[in-house]
Amino acid sequence: MRRFATLATLTLLATAAAAQPGRWTPRPIPNATEPAEVIANAPAAVWRPIAPENLLVMDLQEGGRVIIELAPAFAPVHVANMRRYARAGWWNNATIYRVQDNYVAQWGNGDANVPLPEGVVQRPPAEYERPTAGLTPRALGFPDSYAPMTGFVDGWPMAWDPARRSAWLTHCYATVGVGRDLHPDTGTGGELYAVIGHSPRPLDRNIANVGRVIEGIALLSARPRGTGNLGFYQADRGETPIRIARVRIAADMPAxxxxxxEVMRTDTPTFAAYLRGRANRGGQFFRVPAGGVDICNVNVPVRRRAG
Structure with missing residues (x-):
């Protein structure tokens, strides 16, 4: 009798799952072009140059450089603050003081009493989402656990809610966000973190997402983990924060x-082919194409420009 009850329960669960709205069945596309091949053959016209004003360059005292593309279209006040911090030298001699496993690496001046540069907005608005007006996103085409829609706009991974007409950047690997205190604090952009683990999408719409690391992420992710609460380094345990030599805006550097x-434009047939390839990996290694992909697994191509 117990066996029949179990079978009946399983049948009911399967029927309920099949009846769920939005249920999706993978439909792999055979022989989709390999993503690496798409990138290798992408013409010059499908690449968007990153403006020097939107590149934050962080040099470490031990050597090595972390380069961040800023996202002023989504967090204009926080990004403007970050430019002020960089141009005032506020981050020079600051530290990477927190490295939490499978989560984030964080840097800034922490609890040090360093005066804010002139012009820094001390209470920025909560730039956690923005209106969809003016955006023309390319939909990912697959379901998402955290948003009604996901896709790409101008080379950025994005989520949006058509009913509310709001959009936000997604917290993917290498995302840069603003450290803040408890609500209603929004952070000024002086304390920053980079995602170094599995995409923490619950942070979406709860913290200002101001950019992404486009080069040097290993200098943040391949660090000893802090043993303090939330991964903070502990001096009494011999853990030494990583010293930052200087941070600059690329536009201020000698030519x-x-x-x-440059970033691959996401409104082109080339990117559409790249997206199909990411969702349907084949070749000699992948024998079973997934027929789907997560927004944070697409990894919009970024490359250095010649010259």
Whole structure:
């Protein structure tokens, strides 16, 4: 009798699952172009140059450089603050003081009493989402656990709610967000973190997402983890924060030293082919194409510009 009850329960669960709205069945596309092949053959016209004003360049005292693309279209006040911090030298001699496993690496001046640069907005608005007006996103085409819709706009991974007409950047690997205190504090942009683990999407719409690391993420992710609460380094345990030498905006650097990058445009047939390839990996290794992909597994291509 117990066996029949179990079978009946399983049948009911299967029927309920099949009846759920929005249920999705993978439909793999055979022989989709490999993503690496799409990138290798992408014409120059499908790449968007990153403006030097939107590149934050962080040099570490031990050597190595972390480069961040800023996202002023989603967090204009926080990004403006970050430019002020960089131009005032506020981060020079600051530290990476928190590295939490499978989560984030965080840097800034922490509890040090360093005066804020002139012009920094001390109470920015909660730039956690923005209106969809003016955005023309390319939909991912697959379900998401955290938003009604996900896709890409101008090379950025984005989620949005058509009913509320609001959009926000998604917290994917290498995302840069603003450290803050408890609500209603929104952070000024002086304390920053980069995602170094599995995409913490519950942070979406709860913290200002101000950009992404486009080069040097290993200098943040391959660090010893802090043993303090939330991964903070503990001096009494011999844990030493990583010293930052200086942080600059690329536009302020001499032209010969300025790093130059470009992002694949996400409104092109080339990116559509790349997206199909990410969702339907094949070749000699993948024998079973997934027929789907998560927004944070697409990894919009970024490359250095020649010259």
């Amino acid at each position: 010969a030293e300025r790093p130059r990058f």
